[in-house]
Amino acid sequence: MKNTLFIVYLLLLPAITFAQATWEPVFRKADSLLKEQDFEGAEQLFEQALILSETSFGQNSLPYIQTRNKLGKSKVFRDCGKDFEPFLIETSLLIKNVLGSRHIEYAQASYVKGLFYYQKGDYQAAETAYQEAAQLQQELLGVDNLDYGNSTNRLAVLYLATSDYYKAEHCLQTTLAIKRKLLGLKHPDYAATLGNLAVLYRRIGNFTQAELLSKEVLNILEETVGTQCPDYAASLSNMASLYRINGDMKAAEATLLKILQIKKETLGDRHRSYATSLNNLAVFYNDTRNYEAAERLYKEALSLKGELNGKKTLPYVNTLKNLATVYVNMGRYQAAEAIYKEVLQIYQEIVNKENIGYIGALGKLGNLYEKTERYEEAEGFYLENITLVQKVVYKNFSFMSESEKSSYYDNTIKSHIDKFCNFAIRHERAISAAYDTQLFTKGILLSATQKMKSRILNSGDTNLIKKYQMWNQAKSNLARCYQMSKNELMQSHINIDSLEATINNIEKKLEQQSKDFTNLTEHHKTTWRDIEKKLKNNEAAIEIIRLELSKEDSVSYVALLIKKHSQSPLLINLKNGYVLEQEFQTYYHNMINFEQVDLISYNAFWKPIAPYLTGIKKVYLAPDGVYNQLSLNTLLNPETKKYLIEEVDIHLVSNTKDILAFGKAKKNTLQAYLVGYPIYDRQKELASEQKVTDSTRNYHKFQNLSQLPGTKREVESIAQLLSQKKYNTSVMMGMESTEENIKKIKSPKILHISTHGFFMNEQETNYKSIPMLRSGLLLTGVSEYTRSKIKPDTEDGILTALEAANLELDNTDLVVLSACQTGLGDVKAGEGGYGLQRAFRVAGAKSIIMSLWNVDDAVTQELMTHFYKRYAQYGCARRAFKEAQLEIKKYHPEPYFWGAFVMNGE
Numbered sequence: 001m002k003n004t005l006f007i008v009y010l011l012l013l014p015a016i017t018f019a020q021a022t023w024e025p026v027f028r029k030a031d032s033l034l035k036e037q038d039f040e041g042a043e044q045l046f047e048q049a050l051i052l053s054e055t056s057f058g059q060n061s062l063p064y065i066q067t068r069n070k071l072g073k074s075k076v077f078r079d080c081g082k083d084f085e086p087f088l089i090e091t092s093l094l095i096k097n098v099l100g101s102r103h104i105e106y107a108q109a110s111y112v113k114g115l116f117y118y119q120k121g122d123y124q125a126a127e128t129a130y131q132e133a134a135q136l137q138q139e140l141l142g143v144d145n146l147d148y149g150n151s152t153n154r155l156a157v158l159y160l161a162t163s164d165y166y167k168a169e170h171c172l173q174t175t176l177a178i179k180r181k182l183l184g185l186k187h188p189d190y191a192a193t194l195g196n197l198a199v200l201y202r203r204i205g206n207f208t209q210a211e212l213l214s215k216e217v218l219n220i221l222e223e224t225v226g227t228q229c230p231d232y233a234a235s236l237s238n239m240a241s242l243y244r245i246n247g248d249m250k251a252a253e254a255t256l257l258k259i260l261q262i263k264k265e266t267l268g269d270r271h272r273s274y275a276t277s278l279n280n281l282a283v284f285y286n287d288t289r290n291y292e293a294a295e296r297l298y299k300e301a302l303s304l305k306g307e308l309n310g311k312k313t314l315p316y317v318n319t320l321k322n323l324a325t326v327y328v329n330m331g332r333y334q335a336a337e338a339i340y341k342e343v344l345q346i347y348q349e350i351v352n353k354e355n356i357g358y359i360g361a362l363g364k365l366g367n368l369y370e371k372t373e374r375y376e377e378a379e380g381f382y383l384e385n386i387t388l389v390q391k392v393v394y395k396n397f398s399f400m401s402e403s404e405k406s407s408y409y410d411n412t413i414k415s416h417i418d419k420f421c422n423f424a425i426r427h428e429r430a431i432s433a434a435y436d437t438q439l440f441t442k443g444i445l446l447s448a449t450q451k452m453k454s455r456i457l458n459s460g461d462t463n464l465i466k467k468y469q470m471w472n473q474a475k476s477n478l479a480r481c482y483q484m485s486k487n488e489l490m491q492s493h494i495n496i497d498s499l500e501a502t503i504n505n506i507e508k509k510l511e512q513q514s515k516d517f518t519n520l521t522e523h524h525k526t527t528w529r530d531i532e533k534k535l536k537n538n539e540a541a542i543e544i545i546r547l548e549l550s551k552e553d554s555v556s557y558v559a560l561l562i563k564k565h566s567q568s569p570l571l572i573n574l575k576n577g578y579v580l581e582q583e584f585q586t587y588y589h590n591m592i593n594f595e596q597v598d599l600i601s602y603n604a605f606w607k608p609i610a611p612y613l614t615g616i617k618k619v620y621l622a623p624d625g626v627y628n629q630l631s632l633n634t635l636l637n638p639e640t641k642k643y644l645i646e647e648v649d650i651h652l653v654s655n656t657k658d659i660l661a662f663g664k665a666k667k668n669t670l671q672a673y674l675v676g677y678p679i680y681d682r683q684k685e686l687a688s689e690q691k692v693t694d695s696t697r698n699y700h701k702f703q704n705l706s707q708l709p710g711t712k713r714e715v716e717s718i719a720q721l722l723s724q725k726k727y728n729t730s731v732m733m734g735m736e737s738t739e740e741n742i743k744k745i746k747s748p749k750i751l752h753i754s755t756h757g758f759f760m761n762e763q764e765t766n767y768k769s770i771p772m773l774r775s776g777l778l779l780t781g782v783s784e785y786t787r788s789k790i791k792p793d794t795e796d797g798i799l800t801a802l803e804a805a806n807l808e809l810d811n812t813d814l815v816v817l818s819a820c821q822t823g824l825g826d827v828k829a830g831e832g833g834y835g836l837q838r839a840f841r842v843a844g845a846k847s848i849i850m851s852l853w854n855v856d857d858a859v860t861q862e863l864m865t866h867f868y869k870r871y872a873q874y875g876c877a878r879r880a881f882k883e884a885q886l887e888i889k890k891y892h893p894e895p896y897f898w899g900a901f902v903m904n905g906e
Contacts, residue, residue: 121313205407546625757819847905
């Protein structure tokens with residue numbers, strides 16, 4: 001019997017060999033054309049190969065199934081306007097019946113279905129199909145396989161399209177690891193995925209990393225496939241977007257035109273990729289107000305996308321939305337309205353409502369109704385827009401580093417917030433929602449950083465905490481590197497960009513890991529009603545809001561005020577915002593510095609608010625913009641001749657929702673660290689012999705700093721007062737008041753630092769883009785370090801805000817920065833100042849006392865002594881601080897002396 005079977009096999013062998021010889025060359029040629037993106041040619045040959053495989057092997061054969069899968073892929077890529085779904089489903093069923101659903105060809109069929117559903121705009125079905133393919137490929141082939149990598153890459157593209165950036169990044173990193181291992185760093189497929197990652201970073205605002213990756217992609221493609229190919233043109237698109245972001249419009253236009261030309265020559269003018277480039281060029285022309293050119297290009301792109309992609313797809317609807325925006329800019333509101341309604345309908349059919357495109361369309365239609373004075377309709381769309389924006393922030397912040405959060409918020413989210421708040425305030429509608437929006441957004445970046453830190457340190461996960469501490473150390477090292485010269489960096493073989501990228505990636509992993517310990521109550525949405533319930537009958541809460549209006553150089557300030565039993569927040573317009581920031585702020589500080597009586601600043605900054613505070617004794621105030629640079633207590637009421645400190649108790653907070661947590665802080669041991677009287681230059685004569693050339697606690701030059709004897713008396717006095725109240729007091733003075741020692745301090749109840757402080761504006765330093773390096777405290781050894789040509793391997797004696805943010809002060813109730821200008825920083829709307837105040841809040845301090853101008857050494861010593869005497873007596877820092885200021889005011893009535901310090905926090 002065995003011999004008979006063997007003879008039959010030998011007789012059949014020539015027929016099988018012949019069939020293989022006729023089918024295989026055609027199949028291979030078709031597959032080669034598919035890889036070369038000649039989809040029409042590939043489809044024709046696969047059709048021939050399918051007939052050959054069916055004739056030679058039958059429909060239940062592997063060659064027939066392989067050919068059918070490839071044919072489906074060619075059809076999808078060539079023309080998704082036709083419905084290939086039945087063909088693809090039949091292929092999957094055939095494979096399932098013949099080979100089973102655990103075969104690699106079944107995974108390939110799922111992958112092709114994913115391509116089809118994505119092109120069609122059915123993103124949920126596409127995700128399911130891609131995930132099915134990826135899971136099966138991983139199980140059958142392992143993770144180090146290109147088919148698996150292609151599926152994860154396609155998932156990433158889908159997540160990019162649907163604005164799910166966390167999932168997109170995870171898939172892209174998986175794909176890159178596979179392609180890096182199997183193809184190397186100089187392969188076009190690796191470059192393609194790298195380009196997708198560059199798109200992601202551009203979308204979330206990490207422009208530095210996006211530009212680095214885009215240049216790397218172009219270099220790889222230039223070396224491997226040349227500059228006249230579709231992949232190179234697609235990669236140029238990222239650079240064009242970055243040129244626009246950086247304001248280089250000439251380079252952006254030239255690049256966009258070059259892309260269009262390459263695609264026309266290589267793909268023709270009837271290709272989906274060509275339509276995408278038409279859209280991108282139209283976006284540029286719209287931004288540069290060439291509306292006629294933009295309209296023409298959008299219409300051309302729409303025609304192509306409708307034909308090639310279909311009208312129920314993101315490529316089509318995104319371009320349609322762009323056309324409506326052009327019509328708004330041209331004043332053709334009726335046409336724009338009709339299109340926006342169509343856009344919203346399509347979005348609802350193909351994506352969930354948290355897609356940034358859908359959210360943007362809501363805001364644009366709201367803006368259109370506002371322009372046409374249909375305010376009730378506008379309000380509805382704005383409210384839905386702002387609700388979804390908050391959901392998107394929660395979702396996307398969960399995997400971003402702080403710098404990415406900041407850039408993403410500034411470039412993608414803030415415009416929605418500003419437009420809604422401007423609408424609410426201009427037309428006095430939705431004021432309650434505007435207040436709630438401020439509760440959500442004001443200080444959002446600071447809050448996100450604090451929450452991550454808190455989750456990690458309270459997690460009980462020793463490995464996670466260790467990783468966090470290592471990350472903190474890496475940030476401290478980076479802060480030192482920022483202060484090195486280019487020559488020093490080269491000699492030390494330090495690459496700043498590489499260090500930044502590494503630290504950024506570690507932070508993102510920590511952010512995601514810390515989510516495992518998220519308390520569900522963190523996602524409770526705080527409303528103004530929560531604040532109102534917390535207030536007492538004689539208290540009020542005020543949110544100051546800085547708004548940039550649509551007109552250039554137009555700034556507005558408003559105050560939203562609530563009291564106990566308020567029916568809704570009260571809107572108070574603070575007019576002439578630009579004048580407040582320029583003329584009145586300058587006048588205020590001049591009058592302070594020259595110790596003159598100021599009868600104007602009160603009327604400018606506080607009089608509009610005062611009438612609504614009848615019967616109010618305490619005001620919780622969250623400042624914004626210029627109000628961060630004022631010591632409100634020093635405003636003199638020209639009618640009563642009293643300062644504001646005498647009329648009402650101003651309690652500064654970063655966000656009025658902070659008051660909800662007051663009283664919940666953990667009780668801390670009575671530990672105080674007191675730092676003062678640094679020896680700035682240890683190489684000169686002893687501190688007692690050094691001359692005092694300046695009586696203020698402000699630096700002039702780091703190399704020539706005067707000693708501050710008042711800080712010595714101050715620290716000694718405070719130590720004695722606290723010791724009497726059973727505080728465990730650690731004093732660091734003279735040679736011990738070093739940067740190294742401060743960095744070793746861990747969460748005392750009180751941290752007091754008396755020394756020179758500094759804040760430098762952008763014109764005074766090279767650190768223009770890093771505001772947290774432009775403020776700090778000066779400590780022992782700073783002068784000799786700065787003066788030395790060969791830098792010793794020690795700390796430099798300058799505790800910058802960037803470094804202070806890494807201190808461990810999570811259970812610290814109070815930080816007192818008894819130095820000049822410690823409350824100053826680059827003010828960012830909605831986030832306060834980027835300086836020492838922010839740094840110590842990030843470090844964990846609950847309350848901070850800091851100064852807004854140069855302070856007198858001797859008077860500051862008196863103020864601090866009075867403060868600690870009262871604080872030690874009854875334990876309330878805020879009450880003690882106010883009483884100390886009023887005590888100093890008796891002997892030094894000018895606000896310059898008693899009003900420089902402000903307190904923020906509980």
